[in-house]
Amino acid sequence: MKLWSKGFEPDKMIEQFTVGKDRDLDLRLARYDVQGSMAHIRMLESIGLLESDELEVLLKALGEIAEVIERGEFVIEEGVEDVHSQVEFMLTAKLGDIGKKIHSGRSRNDQVLVDLKLFMRDELRHIAGAVERLFNRLLALSEEHKEKLMPGYTHLQVAMPSSFGLWFGAYAESLADDMQMLVAAYNIANQNPLGSAAGYGSSFPLDREMTTRLLDFGTLHYNVVAAQMSRGKTERAVSMAIGAVASTLGHLAMDVCMWMCQNFGFVSFPDELTTGSSIMPHKKNPDVFEIMRGKCNRLQAVQNEIALLTANLPLGYNRDLQLLKDIIFPASTELIECLDMADFMLQHIRIKSDIVEDPRYDYLFTVEEVNRLVLEGMPFREAYKKVGLEVQDGTYRPVREVHHTHVGSINNLCNKEIADKFASIASRMK
Ligand code: ARG
Secondary structure, three states, X not given: OOOOOOOOOOOHHHHHHHHOOHHHHHHHHHHHHHHHHHHHHHHHHHOOOOOHHHHXXXXXXXXXXXXXXXXXXXXXXXXXXXXXXXXXHHHHHHHHHHHHHOOOOOOHHHHHHHHHHHHHHHHHHHHHHHHHHHHHHHHHHHXXXXXXEEEEEEOOEEEEEEEHHHHHHHHHHHHHHHHHHHXXXXXXXXXXXXXXXXXXXXXXXXXXXXXXXXXXXXXXXXXXXXXXXXXXXXXXXXXXXXHHHHHXXXXXXXXXXXXXXXXXXXXXXXXXXXXXXXXXXXXXXXXHHHHHHHHHHHHOOHHHHHHHHHOOOOOOOOHHHHHHHHHHHHHHHHHHHHHHHHHHHHHOOEEOOOHHHOHHHHHHHHHHHHHHHHHOOOOHHHHHHHHHHHHHHOOOOOXXXXXXXXXXXXXXXXXXXXXXXXXXXXXXXX
């Protein structure tokens, strides 16, 4: 049975191909579909397209459907195309003709848009929550381990002293940048498309400001065509934010894999958080961080997939857009899983002390020596040459002390400032 049934049923193969995974994916939209319908019918009543007793009956029935959804018992029945059809069928099955009234001035095109925007708004809040938890973990680790030095590398060659305070704090502050992207995506999602109907508005005097208020959208997509164009554009913004977080997290995962390698041996995890080999009895592998790295790399491809799916589509609704759900829904879930896993693993990370005492890291301290000579009055280029020659003839002896006091350096991490910055960005996602 179709909402658009006109006396014939489409071929089964056609139906399966076009409905695709919607009956499954749309389950995640069900609660938002009901919210959208509640706002729409309240508005219809306010402009005289529904009687107030009809509104009451409809709101009650929708409320009951919402309870079924919250109990996890909502299903999209065999032969029903999508969540929008299922909700409407449930209403008409219960209420007859009154149920058939709710779709005045609305199309599934703006209905699915509303659902998606409400959904993405919530997903972004969840992602932001997981980012914030990881941020706090990283910053706490930065404070806890700020005295522990580690080698800093350039070109993957031993370069200058770094520290676990810097390393953890760097990923925390990087997440603050990603948070900006999440906030931007949130603001793009937080606009009401309802009333754009099929994509060109309606001859009913729809009160779009009212539905904007009822659905707690920050503003509306005023132009009805722009509203429709936001399908795909919103997903793209979300995928860019997802990609930004994934890039930070994937990078962190790579570092951990490397620092866990015996050649570095800077960090380790309790045995039960590592994985083994079927042949080599000694193995304690970093599979968690490898899977995380792989997933995060794939998540950075999502924005390309969306860009290609939506590139050069004709203006207005096109069914291609349905496929966006299958890209963005799992991406968001997977990112949250990766963030939660990173937070869990980092709770148990063990950091090696005295790493830089190892003679292989002697040259980390050459610049410290150059700078010491400069402070004693020697011009920089001369000091550089002096230490360089000592390195060359084997007489260089490192002094393993660092006094880095400027803002953002080893002995002045500015973690409080970083925390304040993060909080101020995060507060913009209300
Ligand atoms: N499942 C469809 C989607 O996600 C719902 C909108 C259908 N609209 C249409 N004109 N066929 O896009």
